Structures are given as structure tokens and as C-alpha cells.
Amino acid sequence: MMDLSKQLWEKALGRIQTKVDSQSFNLWFKPLKINFSSETIDLLVPNAFFRDWLAERYMDLIQAEINSVSQVP
Numbered sequence: 666m667m668d669l670s671k672q673l674w675e676k677a678l679g680r681i682q683t684k685v686d687s688q689s690f691n692l693w694f695k696p697l698k699i700n701f702s703s704e705t706i707d708l709l710v711p712n713a714f715f716r717d718w719l720a721e722r723y724m725d726l727i728q729a730e731i732n733s734v735s736q737v738p
Contacts, residue, residue, distance in 0.1 A: 677730040678694060681694055681726060681730050694723075
């Protein structure tokens with residue numbers, strides 16, 4: 666499952682990268698780590714400020730892209 670999870674996250678990041686400017690992508694998305702479990706996806710962030718900033722500005726985008734790449738054809 667770990668390989669599939671990493672592949673899904675890489676695909677989602679690729680899609681996100683086309684929707685935000687490169688400075689924002691490098692600052693806010695490249696540092697993210699992800700932890701998939703059977704029922705949740707956890708984004709691992711450096712600190713609370715980082716978490717709050719992403720939640721306020723990018724969570725809808727992150728959720729949409731993860732949902733998009735994880736759909737079974």
C-alpha cells in the first residue's frame with residue numbers, strides 16, 4: 666500500500682503544481698509528507714502555522730486532487 670500511496674500523492678502533487686504558482690508550490694507543497702491509513706490521509710507539516718495556512722488557503726484543492734487521482738476507473 667505504501668508504494669500506491671506514494672504514487673497517488675505524487676500524482677496529486679503534479680496536478681496541484683499546475684494550479685498554483687511555482688513559488689507557492691515550492692513553499693507550501695514540496696515540504697509536505699503524507700501518511701495514508703486504511704481510512705484517513707494525514708498531511709504531515711512542519712508546524713501549526715503551516716497547517717493553518719494550508720487549511721485556510723489550499724485544503725479544498727488538496728482534497729479535490731487527492732480524490733481525483735484516487736478514483737478507480
